[in-house]
Amino acid sequence: MTKSKRDRIKVEPFLAFGNTHEVFFKGRVITAYQQKRPSSRNGWLKNVLATIKRYAGSSVPNMTVEIIFQDKTYVVQTDQDGVFELQVGDSPAQSAQNEIVTFQVVHPEIKNSPVAHLEVLRYSGATGVISDIDDTVIISHSTDLGRKFWLSVSKNALTRRPLPGVSSFYRKLTENGKLPMFYVSSSDWSLFDLIKDFLRFRHIPDGPLLLKDKHINLKNVWKSGGGDHQHKYQKIVHLFKLYPEMAFYLIGDSGQEDPEIYADMVQKYPNRVKGVFIRLVGKFDPARRKQLEEKISTENFHFVETSEQAIAILEQEMKEN
Numbered sequence: 114m115t116k117s118k119r120d121r122i123k124v125e126p127f128l129a130f131g132n133t134h135e136v137f138f139k140g141r142v143i144t145a146y147q148q149k150r151p152s153s154r155n156g157w158l159k160n161v162l163a164t165i166k167r168y169a170g171s172s173v174p175n176m177t178v179e180i181i182f183q184d185k186t187y188v189v190q191t192d193q194d195g196v197f198e199l200q201v202g203d204s205p206a207q208s209a210q211n212e213i214v215t216f217q218v219v220h221p222e223i224k225n226s227p228v229a230h231l232e233v234l235r236y237s238g239a240t241g242v243i244s245d246i247d248d249t250v251i252i253s254h255s256t257d258l259g260r261k262f263w264l265s266v267s268k269n270a271l272t273r274r275p276l277p278g279v280s281s282f283y284r285k286l287t288e289n290g291k292l293p294m295f296y297v298s299s300s301d302w303s304l305f306d307l308i309k310d311f312l313r314f315r316h317i318p319d320g321p322l323l324l325k326d327k328h329i330n331l332k333n334v335w336k337s338g339g340g341d342h343q344h345k346y347q348k349i350v351h352l353f354k355l356y357p358e359m360a361f362y363l364i365g366d367s368g369q370e371d372p373e374i375y376a377d378m379v380q381k382y383p384n385r386v387k388g389v390f391i392r393l394v395g396k397f398d399p400a401r402r403k404q405l406e407e408k409i410s411t412e413n414f415h416f417v418e419t420s421e422q423a424i425a426i427l428e429q430e431m432k433e434n
Contacts, residue, residue, distance in 0.1 A: 121144050122142060122143070122144055122173055122176070122218055122223055122226075123142070123143065123218070123226075123227045123229065124140055124141075124142055124178060124216040124217060124218060124227070124229040125140055125141050125142070125143050125229070125302075125305075126138075126139075126140040126214075126216050126229045126230075126231040127139045127140050127141070127302065127305055127322070127324075128140070128198075128231075128321050128322075128323070129214045129231040129232065129233045129234065130233065130234040130235065130236065130321045131200075131204075131233070131234075131235055131236075131355065132235065132236065132237060132355055132356055133205060133206070133235060133237055134202060134203065134204060134205045135200060135201065135202045135204065135355065136182065136200070136201055136204050136214075136233055136235075137198070137199075137200045137351075137355065138180055138182075138198060138199045138200070138201075138214060138216075139196070139197070139198040139199075140178070140196075140197060140198075140216055140229070141172055141191065141194070141195045141196045141197065141302060142172065142173040142176045142178065142191045142195050142197070142218055143171065143172050143173060143195060144171045144173065155271075155272070171195075172191075172194050172195025172196070173191060173195045174191055174192060174193045174194065174195055175190065175191060176190070176191045176195070176218050176220070176221070177189075177190055177218065177219050177220035177221075178190070178191065178197050178216055178217065178218055178219070179216070179217050179218075179219045180199060180214060180215070180216055181214065181215045182201070182204065182212075182214040182215075182233070183204055183207060183212070185201075185204075187199055187201065188219070192326075194326055196302070196326050206235060211232050211233075212232065212233035212235075213230055213231070213232060213233065214230070214231050214233055215228050215229065215230050216228070216229040216230075216231070217229070234321070236293035236356065236359075237356075237358075237359075238292065238293065238358075238359060239358065239359060239360060240292050240359065240360055240361070240362075240387065241292060241293045241294070241295065241352075241356060241359045241360075241361050241362075242283070242286050242287055242292060242293070242294050242295065242318075242320075242361065242362045242364065243295045243296075243297060243349055243352060243361050243362070243363050243364070244283070244294070244295070244296050244297070244363075244364040244365070245296075245297060245298060245345070245364065245365040245366060245369075245371050246296055246298040246300060246308060246322075247298060247299070247300065247366075247368075247369075248276070248366040248368045248369075248392065248394055249276065249279075249364055249365050249366045249371075249392055250275060250276060250279050250283075250296075250312075250317060251273055251274070251275055251276070251308075251311060252273070252274045252275070252276060270306075270307045270308075270309075270310035270311040270314060271310070271311075271314050273307075273311055275311075275315045275317065276392065276420065277419070277420060278419060278420025278421055278424070279315075279317060279420050280315055280316050280317045281420060281424065282420040282423050282424050282427075283317055283318050284316075284318060285424055285427055285428075286362055286364075286427065287318045290318050293320060293356075293359075294318040294319065294320030295320050295321050295323065295352055296308070296320055296321070296322045296323065297323045297345050297348045297349055297352075298322070298323070298324055298325070298345070299324075299325050299344070299345060299369070300324050300325065301324060301325050302324050302325070302326070304324070305322060305324060308322055308324075309322070323348040323351075323352075325344055326344070343374075345370075345371075345374055346374045346377060346378075349363075349374070349378055350378075350381075353378070353382055353385060359385075360384070360385050360386065360387045361385060361386060361387060362386075362387050362388050362389075362390065363375045363378060363386060363388075363389045363390070364389075364390045364392075365389075365390075365391055365392070366391060366392040366393075366394050367391050367392070367393050367394050367395075367397050367401075367416070368394035368395075371391060372389075372391050372401065372405055372414075373401075373404075373405070375389045375391075375414075376405050376408050376409050376414075379409045379414075380408060380409055386413070387413070388413045388415065388427075388430065389413060389414045389415065390415050390417060390423050390426075391414065391415065391416050391417070392417055392418070392423075393416055393417065393418050397416060
């Protein structure tokens with residue numbers, strides 16, 4: 114690696130969240146790139162060029178990252194995709210002030226290595242929400258590879274469209290943002306800032322994004338959001354373990370494997386799932402429904418076509434409880 118290229122390396126932090134005594138950190142090391150803020154006036158050509166720029170940046174493997182939190186120093190290595198993560202225990206909040214964690218590449222040595230900062234978010238309580246993103250929150254056409262690819266490269270955070278009514282449904286689910294919201298998706302980390310901007314622009318409750326670790330570049334950008342989705346199951350299990358006192362609503366769609374993954378969670382944690390909402394993408398195969406019914410009780414498994422249907426079901430459940 115040449116000195117000039119090393120001088121452009123930086124940490125891109127993604128996650129710093131936890132419970133009352135544990136905190137989970139995640140990020141990656143990349144060659145720095147400058148991305149202009151999205152605009153709703155950008156045409157498809159500008160958006161395609163922005164996508165090329167987004168994926169032209171390289172994740173950097175085998176880098177040593179120093180993490181400083183609560184006056185303690187931790188050292189981690191990036192994996193083959195430039196990603197690192199760390200979970201630390203015995204770290205209760207020390208004051209009512211905002212907690213900040215810092216990240217910096219320390220090896221190989223980089224001149225004036227930039228320091229990245231992230232606020233640590235802690236969640237507690239009895240109820241949380243875990244949601245998929247593609248075709249659950251944002252229109253993605255995940256079952257049509259060509260349409261999905263063109264949509265992903267020709268639109269930006271301000272021109273991508275949400276599923277109708279999803280903002281109202283999620284505000285109802287989270288009691289206007291009082292309950293913690295977590296997103297688990299097969300989108301890759303290069304889309305992290307786009308998804309964050311999209312959620313804010315569309316007034317959809319924000320929360321930690323747990324995306325797919327496998328690096329996507331210009332050669333395989335068309336694979337983003339595809340492939341094996343078992344990583345979603347693993348990330349949901351991680352959330353269940355990080356918040357053992359919390360029961361969750363699970364929100365997804367029928368276009369990929371969400372119903373089967375959520376059924377596995379109901380089976381593994383029968384008393385920890387308050388309800389499942391599956392947005393129907395096309396017709397739901399009767400054979401899939403039968404397999405679910407043979408595996409678990411689908412009493413709290415709600416298949417909906419619109420956000421209005423989901424809101425009506427949620428309001429009825431609230432009345433009954």
